[in-house]
Amino acid sequence: MTTTDDMAIGRDPVTRRRFIKSIIASGAATSAAAYYLAGCSDGSAPAAGSVERLITLKVNGQDRRVDILPNETLAMTLRYKLGLTGTKLGCDRGECGACTVLINDVGHNSCSTLTHGVRGRAVTTVEGLEGPNGELHVVQQAMIDELGPQCGFCTPGQVMSAVGLLKANPKPTRAEARQAMAGNLCRCGAYDHYLNAVMRAAKSA
Amino acid sequence: MTKDMMPKFDLFQPADIETALKLLDKYGVKAWKMAGGQDSLDWFKDRAKRPEAVIDLSGIEALKGVRETEAGLEIGAMTTLAEIAANPIIKEKFGLLATAASRVASPQIRTVGTIGGNLSQDARCWYYRAGMDCYRAGGNTCYAGTPQGMNREHCLFGASRCVAVTPSDTAPVMVALEAEFVIRSSKGERILPADKYFIGPAVNITHMTVLEPGDILTTIRIPSKWAGAKFYFEKVADRNTWDFALVNVASAMKVKADGVIEDIRIVCGAVECVPRRLNAVEDIVKGSAKNDDTATLAASSAARGAAPLNFNHFKIPLMENLVKRAIRDS
């Protein structure tokens, strides 16, 4: 039985993964040619006193130098500049929680966070949860054991909200967990199974 | 409708109020004050608001936190709703504010959404939000208040060309608690009672509050007058997460040992463009025993004068019921 982790690696003849990976590994500033930026530069200089575009972000324990537009959300930075596509965009309006990441250990909708607002704060995405040898976070393992995900699109957000909850409240009641997870929509309706997973993770942590 | 990409703007992240005020003066109407950003960014993504300069207030520490003073409580306008919902002093003395804050949107929104932002947010009329050229958007018509308009969420009172309502859950609480709002500008500081902060369409159809371009709401002061009173807050919305009130109610009541209501303030949201203080209800119940009969009698006057639209007359019985509960169940 193979896992689809293998399958998930794109086999497209043209792939950008290696390129993105090398940037991530080197910690170098992401090229200005990164998606999302290319045509935006209209040549006009930013106003005096406004934010510097080249900033350092602390993502999943690494310092990353990135060129960030003033009107750029963290979700777009993660997905289109840092290659961290585990963070999903479900609505881009802070209504669904699919883009939830931890900022200083607290769950935030990354779609409704300006990247410039997280300078100096620790950002954790779903990609940052696994241990150095690929060991799953206790929440991730519990999600598998309880068959939490259905379609899986909201799952990274659910995982991040659960991790955030357990950092703040390691032994929540089911009612507390339900309240804490309430900002994460799941159209498949897997709420019950996700809550089972949160409770299982709390027990085993 | 195809929009989701914010237009270009310059972003400023001042660390103190003075710098922020200077920027506001410099950019005037082209500046946008951003608190938690949870509504601001949506406006930008919709491209309905296109500021030249966005002044992000979240780095100004002086605007954050809850402090006890001799007169009562001071809450920095940039204090998050999550902090307010969890704050032990607020929970102990003004529990309804903690409750109201905890009923706003979702945990993620409350984590960054601020009390100042919640109080100052713009109308949720769906026509206005759809980018229609209505009065509130500077146009010359209203789509909601027409014979065919879809106006279930709209107002019962105070319509004046525009029929939008206040969407805030914390605004009625502030009016009930007789809070004062401290506003700073480069010209100085002014202090307004809560009920003067919110303005209806007859006063200014394009603004929900008195804030002018150069103003910053810095602090909300809650007097100790109502600390520890009997409180009631309830929000009725379709969904129990991330939804706006169909009607909400906030009340503070003092009851004497013999069960007679000594004093009360009761306010409803989502029925008018501003939080609606129910003076008639207050008059009816003051001096009466706190019981079912008083609650029922008061409720019958709660919606007096309502002018319902086609789809929102349910707000009349709902308002009456919430008022009844506020008196009966607090």
Next chain:
Amino acid sequence: MAYSLIGKDFTPPDVRAKVTGKAKYAEDFRVEGMVFVKLLLSPMPNAKVRNIDAAEALKMKGVLGILLPEDVPSFPLPRDPILTMEPKYVGQPILAIAAEDETTASDALEKIKIDYEPLPFTVDPLQSLYPGGPDVYPDANVGVRGMPEMKKIKWTAKDFAEAGDTKLPMGEPLAEWKLGDLDKGFSEAQLVMDETFVTAAHSHHSMEPRSAMAYWQNGKCYFHVSTQSQSYPLPLYAEMIGVAPKDLVMISEFCGGGFGSKGSAYVVATIPAHMSKKINRPCMMRLTRAEEYFLGSRRTGIQGRIKIGFRKDGRITAADIYVVQQNGATEGFPDFRNVGGALSMVYQPMNMRWRGISVFTNLPLSTAQRGPGQNQLACMMEPLLDKAARELKLDRLAIRSINAPTTGSKVEERQTPVSSAYISEALMASAAKFGWNEKKKLSGQRKGSKVTGIGVGRAYHPAGSAGFDGLLVIKPDGKIHIHTGIGNLGTYSYAATSRVAAEVLGCNWENVVLERGRTDNHLPWNNGQFGSNTSFTMSRTNYVAAIDAKQKLQEIAAQTLGGKPQDYVVAEEKVTAKADANKSMTFAEAAKKAIELGGKYSGKEIAAELNDLTKRSVEALAGSGLIGVAKDTIPMKDHVPALAAAFMHIELDIETGKWEILDYVATADCGTVLHPKGLANQIRGGGVMGIGMAALERVVYDPQNGLPANVGFYQSKPPSYLDVPSEMQVGWVDKPDPQNPVGVKGVGEPLMGCAASALLSAISDALGGHYFNRTPVMPDMIVNAVAKRPQSYKVLAVNTQ
């Protein structure tokens, strides 16, 4: 029967990628040189585009091109156009812009000037049926996918006048069928009810928007799309993109929710493919959540009327139902027919007539959503049965049981026999777990402002299909590669049904590799993952492929080791002589031998009856191992139903119109259970969706300008954690269906309808039997009903608040 894999829980192979964020959905792919596409949507509900002036936009730095209606294939009406000069609803795509980045594309769209000629429009079918009312097309106002023609039908003013404002007028239908003698049926009835009802359209709300990315290389189109299936939509996507199916590489390893909306090919996804061809750059099109509502599909809204007669014992003697469906401007889905089919199936009326009409409206595509038609009927009928039971003083379970289908019952116009139906068993199992006899005593009890409501709901959907192909390869390393094109909607049934092949071959699940997710993984021709059919259909195709492989293993063993094929058994990944355990070949050895032998064994010879898609896949795999491939020709004469029954205990606050669900129990009749944990997840998830359908979600349009009111989640209101119970009880009947070799049938759809109807039944029960004639029942409706105020909406109004 004792199985080693079937009926056992397992960890589906894709679940780990979902919890780690490694699962890649359409918008997660990046290609060198990728650019962005944005759409310009019609602001008018019915118009002709007289002129497009994009000159200024195209001059902008970073803008790479424009895609116009003339650049893409057009299809005969009522098929959905890709882009159009004649928009038929607010939000229909007119053109697309490509730019180096999305902000530039958005800026460019603002610079495009379009001159529209507005035309009359309607968002209400009855308005179009009224004499002189607006028509979506000059020559047609009725039609639906699958009907031979579009035509114009107008009812008479007299039809409307006779019905008044509170009953559905019933003019000329588009289609009808009947069974028995209605007059006789009604004459035998003790109670006759005539109810007009409306069930609102509501969106699918898939969490993953319909984003897509495409590029071309060496004549092939690489197409990343969110689709419920891989094989089934391929030919249609190929046609829409204008490429031979063999040259379309469709990649959809993960699908972030579909619920019917991504069951077949949908046009908007092809726009990046067309743009990419035109500008020769890889194109990513992110669809926004608002666009999902502006141009995305929704469950068909219905205006209906039923005259129904009950005998004293509750048996339905006659049912005469008329269904008007708002089809949207294009295609549509036959929900209106399914309403009739479901009535015939679940309630077995002794005499019945169904009439229906599908009316074009200036609204986006109406398409299948979980239980299309069946779940609308459940929402209408289950509380109506309660009302009848109240009038006839019958037990609510008794009135359900007396009308319930059983195995062998007949359905629909053709009176097809039912292969297996255990709805009454499901009802009784749920009742026992729920504690019906005790709970029903709580009905109507009031504590303060809270009243207890006890609800019962049931629902149905056909649950299987036949005639598709199964394909597997036993490789020389002994691994079994099962190829599946059914898709990955999140039910895990793609894996669960593959286990049927592993079961037949007696192999270890650890040695199975699932080949799926991309059409260049050499997929067989499979049905789509929709219509509650996967479990039934795919367990059959995997079964026949495995049987084919088994026969080949036996033949190879006989040829190699002597004797006849039937002298050998296949077990434990070996083929062994019954009489002599030493005469044995491992799968690995047999696979090597198959390659040596060639012909049918290694896929060099391909059976003519297989679908072209399967043939191409076998060709590609030929020589790589022992090929098991077959078309599913297992007989299927009878109707296969999926059924479910649920109970709900609520407290309804009559002062606020808000309810809380204290207990929910649902039981599925889905044949043999393949994967208990997956089934449990489906029962609960369907329950959540049902709660939304019953009491939260609806599409609202402004009749003044054809503009949708609900274009965000907070407006459209899919249920959150706090709107549903945090624990739901589930169960299953677990009786095999005879038309499936392992007894399996599907079940996805009724799991939503049983919950929706149970909640409506419970709300009605709490209100002393008040029947709303409308779904969803929102808090304002409850508050008005309790206050004895008129409702805000007109009885027949649709797309309204």
